[in-house]
Amino acid sequence: MDIKSQISRIVRHALLRLHPSVDGLGDPRITFPRKKAHGDYAAVCFPLAAKVGQRPNEFTEALARELESEEFFLEVTPAGGFLNFRIKPSAICRMAVEAVLAEGSQYGSSKRHASECVMVEYSSPNTNKPLHVGHVRNNLLGMSLCHLLEAVGYRVAPTCLVNDRGIHICKSMVAYGRFAKGQTPATTGEKGDHLVGRLYVEFEMAVRKEFRTWATGPGQEDLDAWVSEHRAELDIAVASARRKAEETGRKPPAVEDVKIGRFYDAKGQEFFASKSGLGEEARDLLRRWEAGDPEVVELWKTMNGWVYEGFDETYKLLGSRFEKVYYESETYLLGNSVVDEGLEKGIFYRKPDGSVWIDFDDPKLGSKLLRRSDGTSVYITQDLGTAIEKFRGFDLDLSVYVVGAEQIYHFQVLFEILRRLGYPWAKDGLYHMAYGMVYLPEGKMKSREGTVVDADDLIAELTARAREKSLSGDLRVAREEIDKTAHQIAMGSLKFFLLSVTPSRDMNFNPAEPISLQGDTGPSVQYAIARINSILEKAGALVEKPADLGSLDRPEEVELAKLLLDFPRSVEKAAHHRNPALICQALLALKDAFSKFHHNVRVLAGKGEPVDGRPELASARIALCQATREVLIKGLALLGIEAPARM
């Protein structure tokens, strides 16, 4: 039992003695006091005092007297509605070190959800473009969530749903035929996903050009009409483009370009669907693919193959791992029978044009299309099939989707449909872990326009910087280890950076300001581990000597111990709230406490020499260091971060 629970239990017994007749008084919340001078732990008593009908100070004074004789506390002080506790410093240190070293790498884990199985779907890329920082955030959240859920006992199945079919990949295929005949990753030296992504961008550019030709020719009337209708909006757009150009010192765009650009934003999709020759080509490829045209399928396979090779490389860098991969080309038909089933049950209905719909009771959900009038399936249809498939293939208690917040509505609808269809697990076995966007200073990233921060580039740049920094000082790392170490540090900085923001929030990322290696960062946590390793190496035989844990009573040691004791709570909470950022916070607090300890408290007088000539004290401090290292490594592992032995 952790220390806060112990305190809570002792207080509960005292309360039962003091107020035996009050039912459901509850426990006071045990926290760290805001100021260390107040004590080691504090109980917040305002709500309980109110229930008993006493003034807060009256209540806590009586409670303090009742707890006076408790041996567990050194001191119990009432302070208004707070009750502050002081505990013998060496006792805290002893508890912490013994608890951590007894459990080792299992410290912080629990069996709370043992015998439960959860599937976590994450990453889920489209095969028409390489991964960017937004995808990286997704991958890291997914992996970290897997680790957190495992830590509280779940059996976890990480999965990925690859969107390998549809109009987007057909666009790249059209571009391949038109602009890149004969090119392969081998001939261009490009990574496969980058090659296909480049073709996708080229296709989009070509459509824009096609649109421009139309808008300044046969579509001129439409353009003029639209422009006069959106006069005010356009004036603002032109003005803001000018302002932006002035700020950045670039040439302002021509008014004509802004007009056509806006017109494209508004009508581009419509144009693509009805007037674009390129659009017709792409749709034709999609039709031929669905009909199984061998030539099209062959090209599709080849290009997807290039993309997978590229993804595999990036996944390897990130450490992404999947137990099961679903491909939409295999699952996209699964939903159709579900739609038929819903029609039979009368949950869905058919409109005269043949399209299939569902109306929801909740007006916020409105109604939703489930099958197009031409009989083809839509996005949500295949998701219905895949959701059911997951529960068929695995004995799941929970199915998690790590997907961006822009799809909150989509998942509300998906889950509600599955509930209406009567699947028992749909009641509380589905969870959408929605996370926020990663914004660049200039706004949202757009793959189509090529304004993205590429994952591979970012990793490469960080690795180069970590390597340079390693080489710049005393080289602690063995030469042959430097590549691995630089990679670990680079990934430590990237992962920690992206995971330290609360998942549900949007976050900003400025590529011009590189991710820091100093301050509240992953590398600073890794560094603390490297320093501990260094001490342990130099300690030699002292590591094995008997330790007198009772001699640990310095404030720096107690602070460290308190945080070690609090770590399991952080894990529990992070798993419960599905929020890895809570682990980041716990690690930073721990790293801070260790740095202060390390700065002010010596372990060794020299190599193998105990401080103050006291081996039992040195060994105790060594044990505290070992416990700290254990927890730091565990915490980083929960984030999917490795710690290099030396830095």
Place this chain on the structure above:
RNA sequence: GCGCCUGUAGCUCAGUAGGAUAGAGCAACGGACUUCUAAUCCGUAGGCCGUAGGUUCGAAUCCUACCAGGCGUGCCA
């Protein structure tokens, strides 16, 4: 229009299920390496917690309205 999310230091973010005098890091300024690695430590400065009301002994946190930004919103995924 409607719905959901977000407004905390110059920047990036915390703020522990309503609790004590709102905290870090970066950037700025000033200190600390003959010392277990300076990816560290110590200090200074920086805040009408978007605005206005309300609930409460107590509000950054809960409620209402407004302002600003983002996302979504019937045949895209």
